[in-house]
Amino acid sequence: MNTDVACRLELRSVTKAFPGVLANDQVSFKVGPGKIHALLGENGAGKSTLVKMIYGIMQPDAGEILLDGNVVHVPNPKAARAMGVGMVFQHFSLFEAMTVLENIALGLDENISHAELEKRIREVLTQYGLALEPHRIVSTLSVGERQRIEIVRALLLNPNLLIMDEPTSVLTPQEVAQLFETLRHLAANGCSILYISHKLHEIQALCDGASILRGGKIVGACDPKQESARSMAEMMIGGELMDVEKGPSRQLGGDRFVVNSLTVPGEGDFGVALDDINFSVREGEIFGIAGVAGNGQNELLLALSGEVKSEDSYTVQLDGKPLGKLGTTLRRYFGLCAVPEERNGHGAVPNFSLTDNAILTARNRKGMVNWGVINARKAETYADEIIQQFSVKTTGSTSTAGSLSGGNLQKFIMGREIMQTPEVLIVSQPTWGVDAGAAAAIHQELVNLAGRGSAIVVISQDLDELLAICDRMAVINEGKMSKTLNVAEATIDEIGLLMGGVHGDPNSTTEMTEAAHVA
């Protein structure tokens, strides 16, 4: 048997290869009992592959996984759960139309009665001080509450090791603080936690140790409490972190882009309606829209880009020109370009070449069409220019968009719109799933575009991003827009409260208290 203090989890030279890439190369690290250990790395560093092997979704090509000092073979997630390993995924797998209790029952390996299950759920909830009503329908819950369902699901099995994959990417700052309470409580009871993230200040606040993964290899270990966020970021990207130059000389002009009482009905059962949205963006200004996912951001992007037209021309105005009733083609003609959140299948066609994807939105502004016939050479030249200027890593303009990594495709899409020098650019989640290096480059390009006089709207869930590049910002919550804040004066607390739905407006607070009484 093992003589030293057994680690809860130990990885010895774990290696996993996919066609063309070595996802994990000789990865070794240890997590002690009751410790919160961070697995830190950029997108594509191999974090997800690694935890999928620990949870039994994939098998390592070589190397050993040890739990409590014993070498284990984890053939599937069911076996992992039996060994006391739980996992909370970044994307939830919940049925919207069913209750919390039903959702948890569906995910259990054993068969127990609803009454017994409810009793056990309530035990877990009180033990960890979690607020969740087992009989609520999932579609009525906030994202933070949905995540709690996944956590309860994992905790019901009394895990010794809990894996959390990017758990805070969908939470408000207040919800994050609550989650951290729960995790600390768990760790104090002896459960080890493997915490995957690229958000450095969270890791500093929460974790006892960290392993840094880059290009599939462990490139360092550190005590996050001893390091600065910057030093960890530099270990993570393996180079010096580039600062975004806001450009102090930037002149803000008059109102360039005005959104005036924009109201759009929600689509389908789970769509969010936009309710009387008003804001304006000045020449040379970057305007941020924060908010927790699913509060109307997608609907807002569609209404601003012209994919969903408005009933009234004056709801969307560019330099005083009413664009509300126009579709995307005409809005682009007047100088309004947009980048949606989803890259594959929305911002780009995955199985089309980059040249064809350049034609998709740039054909008119870049003069690629004569009498309905496409000038393929012009399109190719434009695609090549984007690839060069935005250093998109690809074999050439004939590669399909789907063959590019997320970050590279995002650079291509951003480049395609920015190089059309739009008067107004609307971007949703510009750096979602993009590595830190590429994110910095994209931020710089946005700032440069604003410097040339364009008005830019950035819709993002990443507060750090908005605080870094925006001049003013507002928060969208349940399809309503908050008051506008000056970024220089705004505090995280204030923004967090707005994201959670408290509008500083006395009426809405009374409504909330009343609702609480009814419930």
Add this chain to the structure above:
Amino acid sequence: MLLELEARKEPSRSMLYLTPVIAVLLTMVFGAVIFTLLGYNGLAAVREIFITPAIDIGRWPDLGIKAAPLILIATGLSIGFRANVWNIGAEGQYIFGALAGTGVALLTWDMEGVWILPLMCLAGIVGGMLYAAIPALLKIKLEVNEILSSLMMTYVAVQLLYYLMRGPWMDPEGFNFPQTRLFSDSQLMPEIGDTFVHIGVPLAFIIALIAWFTMSKTVFGFQVRVVGAAPHAARYGGFNKNRTVLLSMLAGGGLAGLAGVFEAAGPFGQMVPQFPTGYGFTAIIVAFLGRLHPIGIMLAGVILAISYVGGEIAQTTLGLPNAAAGLFQAMMLFFLLATDILVKYRLRFGSAAPGGAK
């Protein structure tokens, strides 16, 4: 030893062109085996069906005449298929277009003039378009699945044909046979030189070339491809999905209708109840075997024409059943769909990964 499928990073271009060839070869191999097991001379059957018509120059005019409607209809269908619109009812649009052209012919039976045939062709195109517009509008307005509606519309067109042949359009001097008058010289497709190849044959190839240009070089072709590949991206790019669905369906119906007039005013020379021969269905195979690409469709149209002509030869020389040609055609589509996986995946011989082995 293990045979594994491994995802390719990019779809293989060479496989894209190679799989139709592989499908045809597999069809020959399995066809030979099946007919041998059925007690025929399998090798001879494959030779008669696939080789004889291709090497006998005397059969070439016949190949052209059979290939022309297949190429026309398949070209039209491929536009819809690219937009993810599954028009299975080309046979109905082909019949309805032919009936529209026949209607013009019957109205002008005692007239003469070079304008009559073009007017029949125009009527055929419009007729086919109108008939295709029904499932298209049902899909756009009521979200009715076009696969079912367009297919069912085919049987309506057949019944309409039977009714007209036995009723209002029956030849008054035709001894009560259910068929129309013979078309006059002004109503028949002119033949080229002293062959019996009508001008619809070269026209079909020319139209396929025009379609190739439209699909690959124009904004309309781009629009159709984007709507089919990624509807959200299409909306983002400024293309209206419903309009594209309607237009691509009309293109399919129009070309099927034109093919119907070419056939009625060409080989048939009148309208008869035996007019529907399944070209509208076989054209679906042609469209896929030709990779939805007009140039590929020309080649595939000729291959399917070979199987038609070869099927007739094999009936007389080997006594193969009439269904043999249909069997071979169906196998071609089957093998094509089966081998298509090689475009996105590659076959790998070898052991499983060491970590996974037990």
